[in-house]
Amino acid sequence: MKPRPLLLSLSPPLVQLLTLALQTIPSLLADLFLRVKGQTPKYMDMQQRAVLLRDIISKFTRTSLYMKSEKAQKLIATLDDKDKVLFPCDTRMISWRKYMPVFYHGVQEYLLKSKQ
Known part of the structure; x- marks a missing residue:
């Protein structure tokens, strides 16, 4: 799947909602389509890595440093x-x-x- 445009939000609930709507659900549907075609699913794994990366760097992206x-x-x-x-x-x-x-x-x- 092609990377999406960058969306910025300071609201954790909005980030979770956008992640579900723009990443998790499309990834599940894409993996379901792959399973129907007899192929190995891969998109949920990619999506989980993207969320993990987001969570890892969140300490640096959410914190104001002086x-x-x-x-x-x-x-x-x-x-x-x-x-x-x-x-x-x-x-x-x-x-x-x-x-x-x-x-x-x-x-x-x-x-x-x-x-x-």
């Missing part, structure tokens, strides 16, 4: 304007809405080894 970075900030302050353009280091400028799909694509391609 890290002291005074030394790094001092180093960044020494950059001239040209270097600041070449090496943007201000984490406040990160667009998380743009970053998360890129992160998701990286997980798909490099951790799960699936081509989109």
